[in-house]
Amino acid sequence: MLQFKNYARPETVEEAYELLRKGRMNRVLGGGVWLRLQERRISTVIDLSACGLDKIEETEDSFVIGSMVTLHQLETHAAFNDATCHVFEHAVRDIVGTQMRNCATVGGSVFGRFGFSDVLTALLALDCEVELVGAGVVSLATFASMPYERDILTHVIVHKHDYAANYQAVRRSATDFPVLNVCAARWDGWHVAVGARPTRARLLEGERLSLPAEFTPEQLDAACDRLAELPVGSNMRGSERYRRHLARELGRRAIRQAAGLEPVSPDPAAPAPRTVCAGHASAASAGVETANDPAPTQAPKGGDPACS
Ligand SMILES: Cc1cc2nc3c(=O)[nH]c(=O)nc-3n(C[C@H](O)[C@H](O)[C@H](O)COP(=O)(O)OP(=O)(O)OC[C@H]3O[C@@H](n4cnc5c(N)ncnc54)[C@H](O)[C@@H]3O)c2cc1C
Missing domain, CATH: 3.30.43.10 (Uridine Diphospho-n-acetylenolpyruvylglucosamine Reductase, domain 2)
Structure with missing residues (x-):
């Protein structure tokens, strides 16, 4: 207790x-x-x-999100979601339920840098910074790889661009933790975050992704191979082999949908179904092989990383 x-x-x-x-x-x-x-x-x-950290402020070039803003506040903020291709809204829709998302905060979710996080993956692909009392303002990509320090996260700042972006995840059942998730965003080139590996999300961009804004099928194949080469592990939700496969295929799907090369499915504004979420591809609909590990859906395990 x-x-x-x-x-x-x-x-x-x-x-x-x-x-x-x-x-x-x-x-x-x-x-x-x-x-x-x-x-x-x-x-x-x-x-x-x-502390007055429960507001979302829109400026000319960014959205400044207080750390006590709830996930539900942000997922229902029309201007933020319209400006970011609804990736956040899509990413959090399967986090348990509205009541819980009315309590869980953006600050707690980002500061936790949980290995299963949908929140971190969605924000990581955008042009995003965090403001901390202690470390100051750092890019989210830097923060995602920093050790836990005793700082206070006050704001998440999402800079505006003409984003093309898409979020994909596979869950074994609706509201379970994701087996793997991917967010692809094009702004000053492509930025692709892969999370639930099942460790902290990682971002590939620039030369490490090597995907031009307009790409050929061969260039996309090569970029997806690089996503599949990211370190991934096995746990009760999926094997390492399955996660590599998902990283490649969800990455391809996210990039193609963001680029407008295939229809976005489903409409992120549509109500989430109560069974296996159509918004997050099931293994079958993703055209992927089936995980070869057991499928129990459990209450979250593991300690609070920020408290360890
Ligand atoms: C049953 C369950 C299922 C979940 N499923 C998912 C899921 O599928 N996908 C997903 O992305 N997330 C999931 N989550 C996580 C959830 O979305 C939140 O990220 C999580 O609850 C933390 O948010 P919180 O505001 O409650 O933080 P808290 O529980 O209050 O804090 C979490 C940690 O962050 C620290 N902290 C909080 N705020 C700050 C701050 N401003 N500055 C510095 N440190 C801070 C706390 O000290 C603590 O160490 C799940 C959580 C639960 C309980």
Whole structure:
């Protein structure tokens, strides 16, 4: 059971940061959805809900998203979703249910850098930065590979471009963690994030992806091979071999759909079906081989990486 010795609700992030740094066992509270699953004793829990971080501000060239904005707030923000080809909306639609997405925050989801994250994969392919009290402003790609520090994430900044983007994921059943997910976005060239590997999402772009804005089928094949070469592992949801296959095929599908070379399916604004999500291809509809490992769908396992 999770236990707090003290509860603090500071009104500024500076005060929150000071409290966080005061004790090794102090922790930040976002939505508390993940934290509450932990078996640990926290000395002082620092609730950020009074720090004014629950707004999405649109500027001329970006969307500035406060860390306490909920997943549901962002997935229903019309201007943000229209500007980013609905990838976020599509990525989070199978995260348990609306009630939970009304509690889980963007800050907690990004700071957690969970190996299964749909949120991280979707944002990573966009031109995105995070603002931290401590480390300052860093690109999300840099943050995604940084070790856990005792910083406070205050904002996620998504810069505007004329994005062409698409999100794909395979789940064994609706609302389960993804077996693998991919987000492809074209802005100053192609940027493709592969997540649920089942470790933190990785981004391929520039020379490491080597995919021109307008590409031939051979160039796309070669880029998809590079996605399949990313390190992946096995767990109860999928084998390493299956994940390599998904990285290649979901990558191809995401890039082709983003480029308008095949129809986007389904409409991300359509209500999510209650059974296997049509928005996230089933193994059969993805034309992929079947995973050869057992298929139990379990409650999330593993400790809170940010607390370890
Ligand atoms: C049953 C279940 C299923 C899920 N399925 C999925 C899924 O399929 N795909 C997916 O992407 N996600 C999934 N999630 C994760 C979920 O979407 C959220 O990412 C998660 O709950 C964390 O958000 P939170 O706001 O609740 O963070 P919290 O639980 O409050 O915090 C998580 C961690 O981040 C730290 N933290 C929180 N906010 C900040 C901040 N502003 N600055 C610094 N540190 C901070 C906390 O100290 C803690 O270590 C699932 C979660 C659950 C419980």
